[in-house]
Amino acid sequence: MTQPTLSVHDLACVRGDRLLFKGMNFQVEAGELLLVQGGNGQGKTSLLRLLTGLSTPEAGEVCWRGDSIRRQQETYHREMMYLGHANGIKDDLNPVENLRFAAGLQGCAFDENQAIATLRNQGLSRCLDLPCRVLSFGQRRRVALSALLLAGALLWILDEPLTGLDIHAVALMEGLIRTHLAAGGLAVATTHQAFNLEGMPVRRLLVGNVAIPELA
Amino acid sequence: MAEPSMHRFLLAVLRRDLTLAARRRGDWLIAQFFFVMVASLFPLGVGPEPEMLARIGPGVLWVAATLASLLSLSRLFADDHRDGSLEHMVLSPEPTVLLVLGKSLAHWLIYGIPLLLIAPILGLQFNLTWAAILTLEISLLLGTPILSLLGSVGAALTLGLRGGGVLLTLLILPLYVPALIFGAGAVDGVMAGTGAEAHLSLLGAFLVLSLLISPWIAAAALRVSLE
Numbered sequence: 067m068t069q070p071t072l073s074v075h076d077l078a079c080v081r082g083d084r085l086l087f088k089g090m091n092f093q094v095e096a097g098e099l100l101l102v103q104g105g106n107g108q109g110k111t112s113l114l115r116l117l118t119g120l121s122t123p124e125a126g127e128v129c130w131r132g133d134s135i136r137r138q139q140e141t142y143h144r145e146m147m148y149l150g151h152a153n154g155i156k157d158d159l160n161p162v163e164n165l166r167f168a169a170g171l172q173g174c175a176f177d178e179n180q181a182i183a184t185l186r187n188q189g190l191s192r193c194l195d196l197p198c199r200v201l202s203f204g205q206r207r208r209v210a211l212s213a214l215l216l217a218g219a220l221l222w223i224l225d226e227p228l229t230g231l232d233i234h235a236v237a238l239m240e241g242l243i244r245t246h247l248a249a250g251g252l253a254v255a256t257t258h259q260a261f262n263l264e265g266m267p268v269r270r271l272l273v274g275n276v277a278i279p280e281l282a
Numbered sequence: 283m284a285e286p287s288m289h290r291f292l293l294a295v296l297r298r299d300l301t302l303a304a305r306r307r308g309d310w311l312i313a314q315f316f317f318v319m320v321a322s323l324f325p326l327g328v329g330p331e332p333e334m335l336a337r338i339g340p341g342v343l344w345v346a347a348t349l350a351s352l353l354s355l356s357r358l359f360a361d362d363h364r365d366g367s368l369e370h371m372v373l374s375p376e377p378t379v380l381l382v383l384g385k386s387l388a389h390w391l392i393y394g395i396p397l398l399l400i401a402p403i404l405g406l407q408f409n410l411t412w413a414a415i416l417t418l419e420i421s422l423l424l425g426t427p428i429l430s431l432l433g434s435v436g437a438a439l440t441l442g443l444r445g446g447g448v449l450l451t452l453l454i455l456p457l458y459v460p461a462l463i464f465g466a467g468a469v470d471g472v473m474a475g476t477g478a479e480a481h482l483s484l485l486g487a488f489l490v491l492s493l494l495i496s497p498w499i500a501a502a503a504l505r506v507s508l509e
Contacts, residue, residue, distance in 0.1 A: 118373060121509045144375040152366025158305040167301075170294030171374045173287050197305075 068131040070096050070145070070220055072117070072252055076126035079112050086112055087273060088125065094254060097247050098267045102256045108274025110256040111151070114225050117254060118148045130221070144173070147219035149227060153210035157199035161185050161209045164198060168213040184212045189234070203230040215242065222246060224255040237262075291376040295384030296391075303392045309357070314396050317350035321404045332409040339408030340418060340469030341462075346404075347397050347422060348429060348458050354393045355433040355454070356440070356447040358385060359504065363441055372508060378501040386427075386434040386497065394426035410469070417472045417482075421465040424485045428461045431492040438503035460488050 071093060078088035086109030094100045102110050115121045117128055119135050119142065127134045135142045155164045162181055169176040185194060188208040198206055207230045214222065222243075228236050240262050243253055247266055255261075303310050324342045325335055362368035371381050401422055405415040436454035440446035468481035 120369060120373065140375045143373050146373070148369065148373055150366055150369060152364070152369070154366035154370040156302060156365065156367060158302055163301070167294065167298045168370065170298070171291065171371050173291060173375055 070131060070250075070252060071129075072100075072221060072254070073129045073132075074117070074126065075129065077113075077116065077123050077128065078125040079109055079116060080124040081109070081112055085124075090126070092269070092271055094252050094269065096250045096252060098252060098269060099243060099247055099263070100252075100254045100269045100271055101261070101263070102254065102271050102273055104256075104273035110273050111225055113273055114148075114150075114223055114254065114256065118146065118223055119143070120148075145220040146223060147214050147217045147221070148223045148225075149210055149214050150225045151229075153206050155198050155206060155209050155213070158197055160193075160195050160197055161190055161201075161212070162194055164209055165213055165216055169216060172217050174217060181212070181216060184215055185209070188212050188238070204232060204235065207231055208235060211239065211242070220251055222251065222253040222255070224253065226256055226258070228257050228259045228261070288376055288380055291374065292380055292384045292387075295371070295381055296388050299385060299388035300391065303388075309354070310392060310396075313350045313354045313393050314400060316353055317346050317397055317400060318404065320346040320349060322407070325407065335407075336409045336411075336414075336473065339405065339410050340414070340473075341466045342408070343401060343404055343418060344421075344425070344462050344466040347401070347426065348455070348462060350397060351389075351393055351426065351429040351433060352451055352454065354389070355430075355437050356450050358389055358434060358437040359441050360437070360446070363508075368504075369508065372504065378504060379497045382434050382438070382500040382504065383497045386430045386500075389433070390427045390430040394422075394430060397426060398422050411473070414469050414472050417478045418469045420482060421468045421478070421485060424482065424489050425461045425465040428485075428489050428492050429458060431489075431496040432457045432461075434500040435496050435503060438500040438507060441504065441507040461485065464488065 073093040074090055077090040079086045092100065102113060104110050112121070116123050119128070119139065127136070129135065130138065130142045130145070156167070159167070162178065162185070165181045165185070166176050166178070182194065185191070188211060190205060190208055190212070193201055193205060198209060201209070211227070227239055231239060236259070244266060246253060321343055324338065328334060328338065359368055362371065372378055374381070398419060401418055402415050405418055410418065433454055436450045439453065440450045443449060464481045464485040468478035468485065471478045471481055
């Protein structure tokens with residue numbers, strides 16, 4: 067199989083009748099993180115949705131392993147996990163049930179012990195049998211991150227993964243991304259928060275034309 | 283390799299929706315109560331003559347079943363859309379068509395089957411004969427899956443729109459007309475002594491047609507709505 071590479075060729079995005087960007091080119095290799103930066107409303111989320119295949123580009127194409135993602139949706143969706151603004155967890159289910167259904171929908175095997183261990187690592191040991199409705203915003207975000215970890219995908223597409231997380235969880239998330247990249251994974255993330263990325267192979271991409279101050 | 287994984291995915295969608303429905307019994311009961319209420323208002327409105335009630339009974343029960351299923355349809359995808367899980371499901375490796383099929387099937391099990399159980403009691407209230415009630419049951423058994431399948435198209439098209447619920451009703455009710463005509467017609471046929479086979483066969487054909495076509499249309503509509 068060809069190298070796991072995510073590449074974008076001459077991508078253009080239009081929302082409504084506004085051109086957000088055009089002629090965008092970049093490539094992310096195995097073990098790399100692409101940090102998408104830009105002000106509010108510059109098209110970061112739109113770019114990420116294009117990368118997942120949820121929306122169709124106005125021009126250009128997104129390629130995974132050298133071939134357009136449109137032509138290999140099944141393979142691509144098996145190897146890619148997306149975490150958007152909404153967590154995608156059900157309020158009426160407890161964290162473990164949420165992870166079980168997430169695994170079922172992804173078509174991967176579910177190991178309850180592993181799921182519980184992951185949730186414990188995320189600091190959710192006291193919430194395992196509570197419905198997610200009563201969890202705080204940050205705790206729900208942690209459940210969503212656990213689902214991301216359990217899916218074992220090669221490519222992570224994360225839209226503001228740090229929103230609502232406390233300092234410990236941010237450090238945990240940084241560690242998770244490090245491990246993921248060290249294991250040959252790829253990640254694309256947007257964030258407004260400072261990210262401790264020392265020693266990680268990071269590419270930066272500025273979306274839109276408004277320059278923002280460099281993050282840590 | 284592909285077959286069992288599709289099978290598992292369909293089962294996962296079904297099990298998920300059934301579990302969620304079991305957790306929120308209030309939502310589930312509303313549609314059934316609505317069915318009973320609408321069907322019970324007619325005898326109060328048109329008067330208690332048994333001949334008149336038996337005459338309008340099949341039509342009223344079918345219209346009430348149609349409206350009750352519409353009531354729950356606007357939330358078929360809306361809840362999952364709001365908390366982001368719909369995006370996750372669409373991004374799963376399995377085709378979106380299967381997702382739609384699974385959700386329509388779950389909708390039928392949750393909202394259609396209870397209608398089948400309540401309908402005979404309401405049939406008695408309308409002075410229908412046992413033969414007519416049996417035919418009503420068969421026609422609802424064939425007809426309620428049509429309501430869920432066609433409804434999924436409307437729910438996908440109106441996803442995320444303001445006032446989507448009303449729009450959904452306007453879009454989908456005309457599509458329900460054939461099911462309504464053949465379904466109520468089958469019961470009328472039995473009561474008039476002309477038999478129900480023709481109506482039931484057409485209803486069955488309509489079910490097969492909607493089973494074959496509507497998941498594809500709904501899947502396409504869903505992708506457009508999520509853009």
